Amino acid sequence: MARTRRAATVIGGLGAGALLATGAVLVPGLASAEPAPEAPAAPPMVAATAIGWAAENGGTTGGGGASPVTVGSESELTAALEGDAAKVIEVSGNVSCGDMIDVGSNTTLRGASGAQLTGCGLNIVEVENVIVENLAFDDWADDAINIQTSTNVLIDHNTFGTGYDGAVDTKRGSDFVTISWNHFNGQDKNSLVGHSDDNASQDRGHLRVSYHHNWFDGTNQRNPRVRFGNPVHVFNNLYTDVGSYGVASTQEAGVLVEGNYFENTEDPFHLGEGDSDEGTLVARDNHFENSGEGQQGGSVADVPYSYTLDPAAQIKSIVSAGAGQS
Template sequence: MTLTPLPRPATTAGRRPHRRTALVLAGVLAVPLGGGAAAADPVATTAPVVSCTDAPTGFASVDALGQPGTTGGAGGQTVTVTTATALASAAGSKDPMIIRVAGRIQVSDMITVVANKSIIGVGSTAEITGGGLQLGSTTRPGNNVIIRNIRFTDAEDDSISVTNKAHHVWIDHNDLSDGYDGLLDIKRESDFVTVSWNRFHQHSKASLVGHSDNYPADIGKLRVTYHHNFFDGTDQRHPRVRFADPVHVYNNYYRNNALYGIASTENAGLMVEGNYFENVAHPIHVGYADSAPGRVVERDNLYVGSGAPETAGTVVEPRTYYPYTVDPPATVPATVSAGVGVGRVCQ
C-alpha cells in the first residue's frame, strides 16, 4: 500500500560533541596471533553461529568493473597490527595485504584504506576506537576491501566510510556503536558493496547510502546489499538511500528504531524483503525530510508492533545481478541475534 507520509524533521538528534583522540605510536607484530576465546555477547540467545565463509554474497560477489568479486588481500602478506601507526601503514600499502587487528587500537580521525586489503579482527577482542576507516582517497582508490570481525566505538567522524568510487567492498560481522556521525556511510560513486551480519547499536545514524541530494554523480552507482544485520535501537538510516538502484535489503532484524527503519529518496530503488520489524513505528519511508521520494518494493516482511510500510514504483530485481536465498522472516530475530557481530568468524 501507499501511505501519505507523516511530517518529518529536517534535522535529527543523536549527534555527539566532536572530540579529538590522541594517536598511539607503537609497534607491529609481523606474525599472526592465534584466535582468542569468544567473549560473552548479550545479543546471542542461543549458541553463537560461527561463519567460515570467505566470500560474500550480494553485490560484493558480482564480477564487474574488472574485478571478479571481492577477494581483499588474498595472496598478499599477512601482518598483525597492535597500534594505529602500524594499522595506517599496512592499510595504506600499495601491495595486497591481510591485516589482522589484535586487541584495542586507539586512533585519531580516519585511517585511509587502499585497494586489495583484508582487515580482520583476531579472536573476539579486536577494536578500533576514537576514529574509523575510510576506503580510498581521491587519488588512491579503496577497491576490493574486506572488513570483518572488528568492534568500532567512539569514532569522531564515521566508523566506516566507503567513498571516492570504492567498489567491491565486503563489511561483515562487525559491531558498530557510539560514534559521532554515521556508523557506516557509502557514498561518492562507490559501488558493489555487501553489508552482512553486523550489529549497529547505541547510536542515531546507522548507515547512509548517497552523499547528498545535490550529488547526482551517484546515479547508476551505489549498488549495495544489506543482509542479516541487527539494527538494535538505532534511530534512523537502516539505510537511508539516495539515487541508487537497486539497493537490496533482506533478512535484517529491526528493533526499537525510534525515527524510522528504511528511507528511499531521490528516486532510489530499494527491494526490501524477508525482514523483521519489531516496535518500529515507521518501518519504511518513501521520501524523507527535504529529499524527494524514491521507490520501494516490499515483500514478505513481518511488522510486529510496528506501523505500515510506504511503497512506490518498481525496482530492478537483485536476481538480475546475483543468486540469493531469503530466510523465512519469522526466523530472523533468532538467526540474526545468534550470528551477528564479532567472535563469530573462523580464524
C-alpha cells in the same frame, strides 16, 4: 545461514624428545638422530565470502591468501594499510586512535577476538577490493567506515557502538558493496547511501549496495537512507526498537525490502526523507511485531545475483545469534 570461522593450526610440544638445533629429534637409547618431520603449515586466513552486490563485478576477495600481519597500535595499523598490494591485516587488542585511517586496495582487515578501534574510523576512498570483518568500533570522531568512490567492498560481522556520524556510509559513486552480518547498536544517523541530493552526475547508475543479516538494534534512523542507488537490496535484517524510521528511499533510489523482521519499529520503511524527493520501494515477505506496516510505491530494478532468502519469521533468532563480532 551459518558462518564458517577460520581456524589456526597449533603445533604442540615434542614430548620426551629433545629438539636439536638442526631440527632433529634425539630419542633416548638411539645412537643417531633422525630429522624431525616438518610441521604442517598453518592454513591461510580466508576472507569472508561476499553475497549480494560485492560478489558482482568480479567479486570481492580482499587480500586473498597474502601472509597475515598483526598490528596493535594506530601507527602500525596506518602503515600496514598503505598501498595497493594484496595484504591481510589482523588487529589485536583495543587500538585507540584519533583520526580517519586510509585503507588501500586489495585489503582484508579483520579483528582478532575482542579487537576494537576506539576514537577513529576507516576511509575506504578511491580504492577497490576491500574486506573489513570481525572488528568492533566505538566513539568514532567522524564516520566509523566511510566508503567513497570505491568498488567491491564487503563489511562483514562487525559490531558498531556509537560515534559522531555514520556507522557505515557509502557515497560518491561507490558501487558493488555488501554490508552483512553486522550489529549496529544505538547509533542515531546510522547508515547512509548517497550523501546529497545534488550529486546525481556521480551517483546515478552506481551506489548499488546489499544489506543482509544485519541487526539494527535501537538505531534511530538511516537503516539505510538511500539516494540514487537502484536496486539497493535490504534483505533478512533484524530491526529492534528503531526510533525514528528503518529504511528511507529518496531521490531516484530504488530499494527492495524483503524478508526482514521488524520489532517495536513504528515506521519500518517509507518514501522520501527531509528535503529529499521520494524514491521507489518494494516491500515483500517481511515480518512485523508491534510495528507499523511501512510505506511503499513504484517499481525497483531487478536484483541480478542469486541469493537464499531465510524465512522472515526466523530472522530474529538467526541474526541475533550470528550478527556482529565473534
